[in-house]
Amino acid sequence: MVPKQRHFQSSLKLCAHCQLEVVVPSYLTVADDNDQSKEIVFCCNGCRAVYQILHQEGMERYYQLKEAGGGQAYVSADNYLFLDSEQFLEQSAPLNNQGERELSFYLQGVHCVACLWLIEQLPKVDNGVVLSQLNMGQGVVRVRISRDGLFSKVATTLDRWGYRPFVLSSEGQLEKLQKREDRQDLIRVGLAAGCAANIMLFAIAIYGGAAGDLGRYFEWLSLLLSIPVLTYSAAPFYRSAWGSLQSGTISIDLPIAIALVVGWISGLWQLLSGGHHIYFDSLTILVFLLLTSRLLLKRAQQRGMKLSLFNTLFGGGHIRKEGPNGAVEEVLPSSLLIGDVMLVAAGEQFAADGVIIDGSTLINNSMLSGESCPVKVGKGEMVYSAALNLDSEIKVKVTASGEQTRVGQVLQEIEQGLNQRAPITKAVDRLAHYFLLVLFSLATLTFIFFLWRDDLATALLRSVTLIIVSCPCALGLATPLALTRTISKLAAEGIIVRREEVLERTSQIQEIFLDKTGTITYGVMQVVGWEESVPSTQMQEYYAAVYMVAKRSNHPVSQAITSYLEEHYHQWLDGRLMVEEFSEQPGEGSQGRVGEYQLAIGRIDALSGAALSRSGVSIDGKMIVEIGLTDQLRPDSTKIVSQLRQLDLKIRLLTGDNREVASTIGQKVGLTEDEIYSEVGPERKGEIVEGSGAGLMVGDGANDALALTKASVGVAVKGSVEMGMNVCDLYFTRDGIRPLYRLIVAAQETMRIIYRNLAISILYNLVVVVLTLQGVLNPLLAAILMPISSLTVLLSTIWGTGKLRREIF
Amino acid sequence: MEVLYLLVPFALLLGGFFIAGFIWSVKSGHYDDLETPAHRILIDEQEEEIEND
Structure with missing residues (x-):
């Protein structure tokens, strides 16, 4: 009877196939075929599959192996049968x-x-599938089936491969519009490029000395080619300028639009009156450059498009409804009505609010309350949409569905809050505002002055030169470019920035609020202590039995035990064992018989709120192992917190958990007592964050949603619930707070680059405006100087962000 | 140099042809997903290697 204790620390390993970082312990850890003592880990089943295919024999072998190796399907095929119903298909x-x-x-x-490879093999595996095309950026697969095909079969296959499928309702109106706009943007740029390049050819000929009839001919052709650019391609500038005029503000697009219109009309006038001060070339090039930089910016942001799809997802699940005659049918949650009876199995999420009419179970209400401990509920009690049923199947009578549910109402409130959030004037906009005011006054004064002193031609010439030469390129071009380059780099690092202004706000934050559960910890129960009270030789016989019983249950404790066994005692497990007489008592534990062993898994002490909870496994009434479980700290949290301290930021921990748990975790990451706020509910979290002013909140789940909207910058972390993403400015696609340091440094550095550009731009503008007013510059020189100044700020931006990329990432 | 009066419109016509081609390709969805095809083309080779083994 030698008590054996094992502790292990979580760490990061690289996926054996794609080298992606994976947090171990992971359920995708296996022994290497070549060297059994070595363990390898995968990020996903796809990687594992291809790894095996490459390292063993053929594709067929892989599927045989997978069937034999337990074939643990995540969800049974029955669950997707609704995909084949006539009603669903027609709709x-x-x-x-x-x-x-x-x-x-x-x-x-x-x-x-x-x-990608595995998913696009679908037609080979399933004869009914005609086409399977994956968009990796969005994680969306388009599946086309023939008459013989069944979508339920496709969904089941995908599910068993480890990719949980969510049906997307057929392309919504919004997505269609989005797609059309994207294509139109591209056509605008292409058209501008084609026309501008040809106009440049004529312009070069004219500058080179083409005069007389030929020169005139080229000028007329330039005019002709500039028409599509100035009308179709430049349309967004006019629209935005018009919009800003209507709302009484001055936008960057306003001088651009005015320069384009005035420049073009005065060019036309020059052409008709026999003058030669024509600069359709600089106008079209300006349009092309501006459109290009905007397209790049938009593309970089659309990497985050995946998120908006989640809106469509909410209606994508399916639930089982009991009809009046007792027949059970599968329906979409949106079709649920008040008074319907739904069946919710263990492991499923409630799709609507309701009263339990049959059965009792444990539910996880963390999405609403933030409380990580399961709650016991029985007949007559309320359950709420988005809560997770952990224990056993219950019947629920629906009292509210869709937007009427508690979660739906929270969501609505949050959406309203989003719209009401005071618009933060961008630093660039403020500067642009003054810049443009000064520019317009100057241009008007110039026009009046020269009209009075000379004639209309000179007056137009000088004022148009002024507008063209002083085009605020640092604002119109370099600022979006700097933001784009940083945003796209951040996106590649798993940080999705939803709006560019967020970067500016991020650079100004002074305080960071961290949520505990799921943010600096994993948010799931993990085994941290394993004390065996029988000799290890005997224990080896028990592992498989314990594993099978634990696997039957969806309770967090059982799940923790399952993955612990998979990680450490992989060689003793046997997926073929049968569990008989399995039963689960909510709040008590589960039991079952495997062969001659009678097993029970249950709690030893139910000290709710203790940082460490203890459970035990007994065989035939005798305790064989005592297990310590806790929600473990992510391995990198401590390091990141100390990095953030170097940036002179205040750091706070917000949690709904009690003082004891909060302190234990807080001290581990190096926080002092007064930096920890424990036992704070969603509303209090919101208040604290709102009170800070320039605060950044990192969190997950609906219980953080309010705080995330109240914060100057709200960051959702992965593993979090979909709804968190809809209210956030930023989203980390990778677990934990690791990207936080990079994000903040990158944001600060980008703002520095933008300010530097503005300084260059202001200096340049001061000089050229003075020169223009003195009559030293004509439109030709202006058209040459303007691109040069643009180039200077662009180079400064590219150099600056390039340096940022090398030094931080 | 008079020939330019004829050649330049021809050149522009050719240019217009390419622009029309570009617009057609955009509208038929060639640029909708720029990420996946780049990966896909790599895998086809891998697959052939396996089949040849």
């Missing part, structure tokens, strides 16, 4: 001319090339 995937149907799924867990 979401109508037959096309070829007699085929098409449906899109959002897949959870698409990481790398291996996933």
